[in-house]
Amino acid sequence: MTTAKRDTYTPETLLAVAVRVFNERGYDGTSMEHLSRAAGISKSSIYHHVAGKEELLRRAVSRAIDGLFRILDEPGAVRGRAVERVEYVTRRTVEVLMAELPYVTLLLRVRGNTKTERWALERRREFDQRVSALLKAAVADGDLRSDVDIRLATRLLFGMVNSLVEWYRPQPEGAAGGSGGGPEGALAADDLPGTVVRLAFEGMRSAGR
Amino acid sequence: MTTAKRDTYTPETLLAVAVRVFNERGYDGTSMEHLSRAAGISKSSIYHHVAGKEELLRRAVSRAIDGLFRILDEPGAVRGRAVERVEYVTRRTVEVLMAELPYVTLLLRVRGNTKTERWALERRREFDQRVSALLKAAVADGDLRSDVDIRLATRLLFGMVNSLVEWYRPQPEGAAGGSGGGPEGALAADDLPGTVVRLAFEGMRSAGR
Numbered sequence: 360m361t362t363a364k365r366d367t368y369t370p371e372t373l374l375a376v377a378v379r380v381f382n383e384r385g386y387d388g389t390s391m392e393h394l395s396r397a398a399g400i401s402k403s404s405i406y407h408h409v410a411g412k413e414e415l416l417r418r419a420v421s422r423a424i425d426g427l428f429r430i431l432d433e434p435g436a437v438r439g440r441a442v443e444r445v446e447y448v449t450r451r452t453v454e455v456l457m458a459e460l461p462y463v464t465l466l467l468r469v470r471g472n473t474k475t476e477r478w479a480l481e482r483r484r485e486f487d488q489r490v491s492a493l494l495k496a497a498v499a500d501g502d503l504r505s506d507v508d509i510r511l512a513t514r515l516l517f518g519m520v521n522s523l524v525e526w527y528r529p530q531p532e533g534a535a536g537g538s539g540g541g542p543e544g545a546l547a548a549d550d551l552p553g554t555v556v557r558l559a560f561e562g563m564r565s566a567g568r
Numbered sequence: 569m570t571t572a573k574r575d576t577y578t579p580e581t582l583l584a585v586a587v588r589v590f591n592e593r594g595y596d597g598t599s600m601e602h603l604s605r606a607a608g609i610s611k612s613s614i615y616h617h618v619a620g621k622e623e624l625l626r627r628a629v630s631r632a633i634d635g636l637f638r639i640l641d642e643p644g645a646v647r648g649r650a651v652e653r654v655e656y657v658t659r660r661t662v663e664v665l666m667a668e669l670p671y672v673t674l675l676l677r678v679r680g681n682t683k684t685e686r687w688a689l690e691r692r693r694e695f696d697q698r699v700s701a702l703l704k705a706a707v708a709d710g711d712l713r714s715d716v717d718i719r720l721a722t723r724l725l726f727g728m729v730n731s732l733v734e735w736y737r738p739q740p741e742g743a744a745g746g747s748g749g750g751p752e753g754a755l756a757a758d759d760l761p762g763t764v765v766r767l768a769f770e771g772m773r774s775a776g777r
Contacts, residue, residue: 442773494772503772508758514735515728515767522727549717558724562771563703563712564651 366404370418373398373408377415378461386416386465387472413475420469420479423462426455427486441496442503446556448490449520453552456523464524487513503560516559527551575613579627582607582617586624587670595625595674596681622684629678629688632671635664636695650705651712655765657699658729662761665732673733696722712769725768736760 368376380389380397391412395402409415430436435447456463466483469476491513497503577585589598589606600621604611618624639645644656665672675692678685700722706712 502774504766504770504774507763507766507772511758511760511763512767512772515731515764516772518731518734519724519728522724522731525727526723549720551720554716554720555724557713557716558721558768558771560771560773561713562767562769562773563716563721563725564769564771565711565713 366400366407368398368400368404368408370408373405374415374418374422375461377412378419378465381416381419381465382461382468386412386469386476413473416465416473417475417478419462420466420475423455423459423466424479424482424486426459426462427452428482430455431486431489440502441493441500442560445490445493445497445503446560448493449516449559450552450556452520453523453555456520457527457529457551460524460527460529467521467524487517490516519559520555523551575609575616577607577609577613577617579617582614583624583627583631584670586621587628587674590625590628590674591670591677595621595678595685622682625674625682626684626687628671629675629684632664632668632675633688633691633695635668635671636661637691639664640695640698649711650702650709651769654699654702654706654712655769657702658725658768659761659765661729662732662764665729666736666738666760669733669736669738676730676733696726699725728768729764732760 376398377394380393384393389412391402391405394405394412394415398405409418430448430451433447433451435451436444438444439447466479469479469483471477471480491509494503494512494516495509498505498509585607586603589602593602598621600611600614603614603621603624607614618627639657639660642656642660644660645653647653648656675688678688678692680686680689700718703712703721703725704718707714707718
């Protein structure tokens with residue numbers, strides 16, 4: 360008999376543990392046994408909270424997906440010129456990635472082996488298409504260059520944005536902001552959402568070059 | 569006794585099989601047994617070619633790394649203004665990714681659990697630093713914007729470039745070029761290296777906006 364700690368989990372805190380394990384081992388490589396060990400509670404305690412690991416996956420990717428889709432209903436995404444709306448959505452997408460890093464990381468690694476994973480992939484495609492439509496409208500307005508294939512531009516834009524999950528790590532709680540933190544901290548202290556928008560829409564060349 | 573096919577592999581063709589399996593199962597999740605089954609030859613036949621799976625990994629990532637580092641010695645990368653050199657290196661990096669897709673995919677997924685993996689990560693960092701130095705020189709020349717952190721710009725540039733391994737798939741042999749191929753084919757038919765350079769350096773906004 361193993362010593363299990365008393366189950367003081369809420370659905371939210373259990374989810375946080377599950378997402379960490381999914382991201383470390385991969386969803387396919389995670390068993391209820393792994394989750395039980397990581398949480399320090401018995402499998403039956405976990406089943407008290409959720410029907411199984413696929414429910415944890417669904418909740419976790421839903422949190423990321425809901426965060427992303429909410430952006431599209433914000434005033435900045437629905438009013439104004441298409442180019443301003445798409446820049447707004449890009450900036451907010453980076454902010455949601457930073458705020459919900461483990462959840463979005465999991466979403467981006469989903470493979471499509473289960474019903475939940477296929478649903479998540481479908482919702483991701485839907486989000487990409489919404490952004491793609493905004494880019495298209497901005498090209499029609501003459502605000503974005505017309506010499507680049509929209510689908511390709513969408514993929515490259517998300518390639519840049521989504522790469523954050525590979526290298527962005529939040530500042531530890533209580534770490535100094537702008538000034539301290541050394542070279543690693545400096546990156547996180549930057550205006551990352553603003554930088555992504557500037558690079559994606561204005562490019563790296565100096566104005567007028 | 570299993571029926572194994574006669575070993576007609578060369579080091580090159582055996583490597584191609586190994587890279588495919590590594591990319592499918594992950595390097596950690598691949599055993600010599602998996603390689604033997606995928607190649608259709610016995611484990612001892614594989615040991616006739618290589619000392620073990622780490623040698624296959626080293627050969628595979630070396631091929632990607634050598635392809636990338638060769639770019640830095642090409643005339644376009646060593647002559648001219650820094651901004652032109654870095655644009656050249658970006659274009660050629662995309663071309664090498666497309667040409668050596670499975671090898672670069674493997675390189676980008678390396679984790680650092682073995683000596684070979686740590687060496688590969690070190691070489692990747694070295695490549696990134698060389699590109700970073702070019703970007704810095706181009707900023708000093710006044711050709712690239714100075715309001716963006718160079719390390720951040722390097723990461724975002726590679727984020728965009730490296731995302732290709734997630735979605736770029738070469739045209740099947742004999743498929744029509746520019747005209748045919750349907751929506752999936754259309755992407756591959758585009759001038760992908762040129763598009764990446766245009767988006768990264770000039771951005772998505774129309775000139776003058």
